[in-house]
Amino acid sequence: MAQDYENMTYERILQRCLDRVPDTVDRREGSIIYDAIAPAAAELATYYTILPAEMDRAFPDTAQGEDLTNKARERGIFRLPATAAVRRGTFADADGAPMDVPIGSRFSGGAVTYRVTARSGAGQFSLTAEEPGARGNAYFGTLFPIDFIDGLGSAQLGAVLINGEEQEDDDALRARYIESLHSATYGGNVADYRERTEALPGVGLVKVFPVWNGGGTVKLVLVDSAGKVPSKELIDSVQTAIDPTQNQGEGLGIAPIGHVVTVEAAAGKTIDVAMQLSLAGVSWADIQARVTQNIEAYLQKLVADWAQNEHLIVRISQIESRVLDVPGVVDVSGTTICGAAENLVLSEIEIPVMGAVTELAA
Secondary structure, X not given: OHHHHHHOOHHHHHHHHHHOOOOOOOOOOOOHHHHHHHHHHHHHHHHHHHHHHHHHHHOOOOXXXXXXXXXXXXXXXXXXXXXXXXXXXXXXXXXXXXXXXXXXXXXXEOOEEEEEEEEEXXXXXXXXXXXXXXXXXXXXXXXXXXXXXXXXXXEEEEEEEEOOEOOOOHHHHHHHHHHHHHOOOOOOOHHHHHHHHHOOOOEEEEEEEEOEXXXXXXXXXXXXXXXXXXXXXXXXXXXXXXXXXXXXXXXXXXXXXXXXXXXXXXXXXXXXXXXXXEEOOOOHHHHHHHXXXXXXXXXXXXXXXXXXXXXXXXXXXXXXXXXXXXXXXXXXXXXXXOOEOOOEEOOOOEEEEEEEEEEOOO
């Protein structure tokens, strides 16, 4: 079909139109009929030129940007907006003692402005980036007050409690659209819980366990959007959105009336790896960081498939393959995972977390 569009040139369209004119009518260039048909043929040729692109805009496999947004909206799927990072801030007075700061106070760090939004303990507060997106996740260190705070000695920006995320890209939105074609969501079924929970800010993956504690009970186990064990703040936020603890089962959140939903964090399983290496032209100190990075990339790839698998298996062969990709590594042997020379099978709620990587003496 695309080939036919390409062949619909001005000359071809004009000739086809002229071929339909009776021989008794003058069809030569400059004739009345020729001059009447030529402009229309030119316009039609223009439309045929853009038609393939317009066809691409109409289908989810090829639509982009606003066109894909509109296509997904037809199925009640909306592009996820950028969300702001929530961080932990620690405040102290001039003597180093924990100090409380006013809710709403504004601080700057790493060219991002953060606003104090909630108190979690003495001198401990949650801060929300004023600018949505992943930029609010990056900076760690000293905060500088924008508003004067009497007695403030130091302010430090620490852990990421809820990851800030960029607006959902086309590939992710397209994947959710296509998944919706294969799994029917209905109020309170597994697909519905998965879809609506993963749409909440900071949530990356979710496993749904229906009737885990009797009829009407549902357990949601989460991984955050960075593929890590989620913070307590994220778990509390999702619990409130799905089924507020103080009103469980009453249908005041996303969950239907009668569903008692428990939200929990995935359990992190620390993966310690030890192995014997044959090296050429490098030392262990030279490559340790690269080896660790390659193994961690493998573990993150496993986490990406966590929601679709009952159990994750950390495999020695996969670890050794990635270590062999490091320049200077000639051979790998005697590999152990958490002290055992065998693959490690995780429980259904566990995700792997990078631990120590050790070179064993030959």
